[in-house]
Amino acid sequence: xxxxxxxxxxxxxxxxxxxxxxxxxxxxxxxxxxxxxxxxxxxxxxxxxxxxxxxxxxxxxxxxxxxxxxxxxxxxxxxxxxxxxxxxxxxxxxxxxxxxxxxxxxxxxxxxxxxxxxxxxxxxxxxxxxxxxxxxxxxxxxxxxxxxxxxxxxxxxxxxxxxxxxx
Numbered sequence: 132x133x134x135x136x137x138x139x140x141x142x143x144x145x146x147x148x149x150x151x152x153x154x155x156x157x158x159x160x161x162x163x164x165x166x167x168x169x170x171x172x173x174x175x176x177x178x179x180x181x182x183x184x185x186x187x188x189x190x191x192x193x194x195x196x197x198x199x200x201x202x203x204x205x206x207x208x209x210x211x212x213x214x215x216x217x218x219x220x221x222x223x224x225x226x227x228x229x230x231x232x233x234x235x236x237x238x239x240x241x242x243x244x245x246x247x248x249x250x251x252x253x254x255x256x257x258x259x260x261x262x263x264x265x266x267x268x269x270x271x272x273x274x275x276x277x278x279x280x281x282x283x284x285x286x287x288x289x290x291x292x293x294x295x296x297x298x
Contacts, residue, residue, distance in 0.1 A: 189223035
């Protein structure tokens with residue numbers, strides 16, 4: 132009985148600490164409130180060579196983005212061009228960094244934005260990166276509902292696989 136309990140606890144703790152590829156976007160509302168946009172569909176991977184990190188052509192399908200509220204999901208997808216392009220993606224064009232920091236270029240709705248980012252190795256095969264993006268620079272404005280508007284800057288955390296390149 133004790134062995135079953137111990138094995139059960141070990142399995143549960145392993146599941147709690149497991150990290151999977153994902154994207155989460157923290158959106159703040161004004162005057163108050165917030166929500167998250169999430170997806171587990173990340174296409175692509177980065178390369179880690181010593182302290183240098185690089186990635187290119189990382190894609191997140193717009194259809195896969197979820198906020199937890201179906202109506203809001205639909206509005207989000209419309210704002211991100213799903214009606215004119217059913218295969219639309221959020222695109223990390225390129226990211227290059229060293230010693231935990233770097234610069235990355237994103238493309239959304241045909242507009243590019245280059246921003247600084249930080250990154251770290253999460254596990255043997257996964258890394259995470261955090262970016263701050265301006266919605267206005269992608270032409271995304273005027274999002275509000277019942278007096279609560281979306282603030283311009285969103286925080287994006289991407290966890291994706293990487294390949295370790297040996298020198």
